[in-house]
Amino acid sequence: MSLLDVRDMKVHYKTKKGISQAVDGVSFAVEPGRSLGLVGESGCGKSTMVNGIIRVMAKNAFIPSGRVLFSGQNLAALPEKEMRKVRWRELSLIPQAAMDSLNPVFAVEDAFIEVLTLKGGLTRKEAHARTVELFTMVGLDPDRMRNFPHEYSGGMKQRAAIALALALQPKLVIADEPVTALDVIVQRQVLDELKRLRNDLNLALIMITHDISVVAETCDRIAVMYAGKVVEKGTTKEVLQNSLHPYTMGLENAFPDVRQQDKELISIEGSPPDLVNPPSRVQVCSALSLCLGALCYK
Numbered sequence: 001m002s003l004l005d006v007r008d009m010k011v012h013y014k015t016k017k018g019i020s021q022a023v024d025g026v027s028f029a030v031e032p033g034r035s036l037g038l039v040g041e042s043g044c045g046k047s048t049m050v051n052g053i054i055r056v057m058a059k060n061a062f063i064p065s066g067r068v069l070f071s072g073q074n075l076a077a078l079p080e081k082e083m084r085k086v087r088w089r090e091l092s093l094i095p096q097a098a099m100d101s102l103n104p105v106f107a108v109e110d111a112f113i114e115v116l117t118l119k120g121g122l123t124r125k126e127a128h129a130r131t132v133e134l135f136t137m138v139g140l141d142p143d144r145m146r147n148f149p150h151e152y153s154g155g156m157k158q159r160a161a162i163a164l165a166l167a168l169q170p171k172l173v174i175a176d177e178p179v180t181a182l183d184v185i186v187q188r189q190v191l192d193e194l195k196r197l198r199n200d201l202n203l204a205l206i207m208i209t210h211d212i213s214v215v216a217e218t219c220d221r222i223a224v225m226y227a228g229k230v231v232e233k234g235t236t237k238e239v240l241q242n243s244l245h246p247y248t249m250g251l252e253n254a255f256p257d258v259r260q261q262d263k264e265l266i267s268i269e270g271s272p273p274d275l276v277n278p279p280s281r282v283q284v285c286s287a288l289s290l291c292l293g294a295l296c297y298k
């Protein structure tokens with residue numbers, strides 16, 4: 001049985017213009033200890049979907065239909081009280097812009113103490129000892145635990161957010177663009193750290209990123225989203241070597257290749273479709289065939 005089995009999930013937003021179908025019938029699965037890379041252009045619904053899975057949603061968001069089977073339990077139908085038992089303990093989220101998710105008026109350690117005592121049932125003393133362990137695990141100096149978030153560098157805050165997500169040893173971690181705001185050297189350190197932790201703890205991981213090279217390196221499988229739908233999925237090798245969908249081809253061709261320095265990079269034209277009045281399948285197909293035509297032509 002898959003650890004996470006998302007079936008035909010929809011997450012919509014109520015807006016003044018009408019219902020925005022931000023996630024519109026998405027299905028994918030993650031096996032225990034395996035990793036899935038979720039890629040797609042800005043605004044295609046990646047964060048909306050993972051926030052829907054863990055049910056940390058904006059006030060105007062709702063799940064009209066679909067199932068989120070986690071260890072066989074449908075999270076989409078779980079009362080909030082039950083959901084609180086699953087969040088952090090069983091699955092956790094490193095939110096987009098995690099760097100800014102730490103409360104600026106509390107020392108970084110306080111966030112850990114709160115999760116470990118309230119969610120993990122540890123005493124304050126035990127929670128302190130576990131925080132030292134977690135800091136050490138992600139390469140942070142435990143002497144800095146009592147510092148405030150503004151006293152940390154971006155890379156340190158990102159590591160703290162990762163450590164916090166791992167605090168209660170969940171089975172699945174969802175990382176929403178965990179390295180986007182970091183320079184390439186710190187990106188490499190954080191990614192290596194995530195990879196090591198994944199192996200050591202047998203974690204399953206969903207990694208959202210715009211960087212297909214990050215997925216190629218970190219993930220066993222890929223799902224590509226476009227306009228609220230998964231348009232292509234498979235093993236990383238399958239999807240990267242034989243992409244079938246024009247959008248995936250576009251994504252790959254937008255990245256430089258060190259072996260082909262004179263290769264012209266192709267940008268994907270236009271802007272994401274309006275999700276309140278989404279294009280029909282026919283419109284999407286014809287737009288994507290034009291995109292495919294442009295890619296073949298180049």
Ligand SMILES: Nc1ncnc2c1ncn2[C@@H]1O[C@H](COP(=O)(O)OP(=O)(O)OP(=O)(O)O)[C@@H](O)[C@H]1O
Nearest residue numbers: 013015020022041042043044045046047048049058
């Ligand atoms: N609270 C909200 N109310 C209405 N629409 C929203 C809300 N939050 C997000 N959206 C819209 O939902 C769509 C999907 O947004 P989402 O943040 O999930 O995209 P994303 O794929 O994570 O993008 P990015 O890669 O830029 O983070 C976008 O059109 C966005 O404007």
Ligand SMILES: [Mg+2]
Nearest residue numbers: 046047048096
């Ligand atoms: Mg996002």
